[in-house]
Amino acid sequence: MRxxxxxxxxxxxxxxxxxxxxxxxxxxxxxxxxxxxxxxxxGEVYLESLQDHNDLRxxxxxxxxxxxxxxxxxxxxxxxxxxxxxxxxxxP
Numbered sequence: 001m002r003x004x005x006x007x008x009x010x011x012x013x014x015x016x017x018x019x020x021x022x023x024x025x026x027x028x029x030x031x032x033x034x035x036x037x038x039x040x041x042x043g044e045v046y047l048e049s050l051q052d053h054n055d056l057r058x059x060x061x062x063x064x065x066x067x068x069x070x071x072x073x074x075x076x077x078x079x080x081x082x083x084x085x086x087x088x089x090x091x092p
Contacts, residue, residue, distance in 0.1 A: 009050040009071055014082030015043045015058065023060060023086065030057040043083065057089070064089040 015023045022043030029037045031047045032054055039045045047056075056067045065086035072079050 008048050009075075010046065010048045011050055011071065011075070011079040011081050013045050013047060013067075013084060015039060015045060015067060016083045016085050017060065017062070017065075018085060018088065020085070023058065028059040058086050060086065
């Protein structure tokens with residue numbers, strides 16, 4: 001038997017708003033490759049399929065914002081990243 005093994009780049013992100021407060025439970029996060037997730041307690045969200053450089057779109061009750069971060073080069077297991085501040089998304 002052959003088993004296809006893929007390395008998964010996963011992380012628990014800690015997301016905060018511009019005031020430094022954890023994003024509310026239930027906030028939608030749109031990640032790389034069309035992956036979506038929901039923020040849990042303390043602003044934490046679990047995402048897979050992360051890239052070297054990541055750009056997340058987040059829909060908060062106050063409006064959309066973005067988080068950009070780099071995946072740690074030497075991460076072991078599930079990385080824990082943050083807190084990351086969500087910058088307000090400006091419309092063109």
